[in-house]
Amino acid sequence: MKKVHLLIVKAFIRPFIVTFFIVMFVLLMLFLFKYIDDLIGKGFEWYVILQLLMYAAATNVAMALPLAVLLSSIMTFGSLGENYELVAIKSAGISLQKAMAPLFIMITGLSIAAFIFSDYMLPVANLKMGSLLYDVRNQKAAFLIEEGVFNNSIPGYSIRVEKKEKDGETLKDVVIYDHTKGSGNTNVLMADTGLMYKTEDNNYMVLILKSGVRYEESAGNTYNPRERLVRYKFAETQQKFDLSSFNFKRENESLFKNNYQMMNLKELDSAKVETSLHYDSVTNMLYRQISPYYKLISPSFKMNKDVEPAKLNFEKDGMFAGISRDRREMVAENASQNARSVKDYLESRSLEADDLFKTITRYIIEYNRKFTLSVSCLVLFFIGAPLGAIIRKGGLGLPVVVSVIFFLFYHIVSTIGEKMARDGTLSPIMGMWIAIFILTPLGLFLTYKATADSVLFDVDYYKNVLKKIFKKKERK
Numbered sequence: 155m156k157k158v159h160l161l162i163v164k165a166f167i168r169p170f171i172v173t174f175f176i177v178m179f180v181l182l183m184l185f186l187f188k189y190i191d192d193l194i195g196k197g198f199e200w201y202v203i204l205q206l207l208m209y210a211a212a213t214n215v216a217m218a219l220p221l222a223v224l225l226s227s228i229m230t231f232g233s234l235g236e237n238y239e240l241v242a243i244k245s246a247g248i249s250l251q252k253a254m255a256p257l258f259i260m261i262t263g264l265s266i267a268a269f270i271f272s273d274y275m276l277p278v279a280n281l282k283m284g285s286l287l288y289d290v291r292n293q294k295a296a297f298l299i300e301e302g303v304f305n306n307s308i309p310g311y312s313i314r315v316e317k318k319e320k321d322g323e324t325l326k327d328v329v330i331y332d333h334t335k336g337s338g339n340t341n342v343l344m345a346d347t348g349l350m351y352k353t354e355d356n357n358y359m360v361l362i363l364k365s366g367v368r369y370e371e372s373a374g375n376t377y378n379p380r381e382r383l384v385r386y387k388f389a390e391t392q393q394k395f396d397l398s399s400f401n402f403k404r405e406n407e408s409l410f411k412n413n414y415q416m417m418n419l420k421e422l423d424s425a426k427v428e429t430s431l432h433y434d435s436v437t438n439m440l441y442r443q444i445s446p447y448y449k450l451i452s453p454s455f456k457m458n459k460d461v462e463p464a465k466l467n468f469e470k471d472g473m474f475a476g477i478s479r480d481r482r483e484m485v486a487e488n489a490s491q492n493a494r495s496v497k498d499y500l501e502s503r504s505l506e507a508d509d510l511f512k513t514i515t516r517y518i519i520e521y522n523r524k525f526t527l528s529v530s531c532l533v534l535f536f537i538g539a540p541l542g543a544i545i546r547k548g549g550l551g552l553p554v555v556v557s558v559i560f561f562l563f564y565h566i567v568s569t570i571g572e573k574m575a576r577d578g579t580l581s582p583i584m585g586m587w588i589a590i591f592i593l594t595p596l597g598l599f600l601t602y603k604a605t606a607d608s609v610l611f612d613v614d615y616y617k618n619v620l621k622k623i624f625k626k627k628e629r630k
Contacts, residue, residue, distance in 0.1 A: 219527070429514050
């Protein structure tokens with residue numbers, strides 16, 4: 155490798171690593187803002203949140219990697235152009251394409267690694283994150299007793315504490331309503347003080363209550379309709395509450411494996427084939443179920459064998475030609491019933507067929523997504539490198555603005571294409587590759603302009619052109 159090539163590779167690696175981790179950090183912050191309500195106040199251990207962030211970071215690679223490639227390539231060649239290093243490289247007889255060659259090889263290797271990641275590691279990360287996020291969002295909030303507020307977290311009980319000591323375990327003026335019997339507020343316990351603690355397995359909370367009274371009301375029965383009120387005074391008693399529903403539990407990950415985002419290429423292909431066979435069987439069954447009704451209705455003029463076909467008057471009798479008047483009402487009723495049954499059957503089967511078709515489309519979309527991640531890195535590199543050579547600006551100023559604009563254009567077009575593919579207005583392959591098809595000619599055009607030392611983004615050039623135009627008008 156020439157020293158020039160080594161210089162360019164070194165100039166690319168540092169901004170690439172920096173921009174990649176900055177983008178990953180921003181995406182993780184967006185993930186936290188989105189699910190912050192599901193994480194706060196549920197008593198998770200620190201490693202649960204760390205695992206969730208780690209899996210979320212893996213799933214964000216598909217967006218962070220292309221943006222990092224685009225931004226770092228613009229910064230690299232923009233910095234080389236700003237410091238006139240590109241001029242020195244070209245004066246040494248090395249064209250822009252040759253200068254880009256080592257980075258092209260590097261980005262190609264990165265694209266291959268991105269494809270392997272999206273096929274083998276990304277489905278596992280999606281499975282881990284999807285199952286963990288499901289458990290996190292379904293987790294109940296941590297059981298907390300606040301002062302002066304009734305807490306209804308424990309099913310069947312309503313607990314109120316007037317004051318909590320600093321140790322968090324000693325309680326004052328405790329009131330407990332027992333609703334487990336479903337008879338309203340007929341069982342009330344009051345105590346002056348209480349001591350609260352949890353068992354070692356955190357499945358139960360125990361309240362040791364002192365100096366209190368319990369009131370129980372019981373309704374009358376058939377033999378004794380009078381209601382009864384019983385009062386129990388106690389010096390000390392113990393209440394035990396089940397907290398197992400507040401403990402964090404993990405669902406079996408195998409329940410999420412059938413989701414298309416949790417599959418690799420081989421699994422997606424086999425699932426698509428299986429679903430396609432099911433779809434074909436549904437459509438074939440649909441034809442076989444409808445064909446008997448069609449055969450019954452279409453030759454209806456043969457129902458009256460006494461009338462010859464030549465003597466049928468279709469202009470006068472219409473569809474009842476050849477049918478006697480006393481049988482027309484029966485024929486119309488039978489036809490109406492057959493039409494309703496066919497309509498109901500078509501509606502139910504068409505819904506099933508539409509669901510299967512949408513499932514096949516999602517498999518095809520996810521199958522092509524494995525490849526678009528790799529190809530997008532190459533396409534955005536051929537946009538970023540020539541742009542940097544043209545604008546001749548390094549750092550985090552203009553390169554960041556230009557790269558964000560191009561990436562937003564790529565992301566919006568790809569998102570619209572994917573949505574149209576899901577809705578069925580565009581083929582899945584075209585919908586997933588439309589952004590690549592649009593940006594590839596743009597990358598080739600920018601590469602050509604950068605090779606020809608174009609002044610595409612030179613503001614002074616356009617100012618001079620405008621000045622010349624105005625001067626010509628003034629002379630006239």
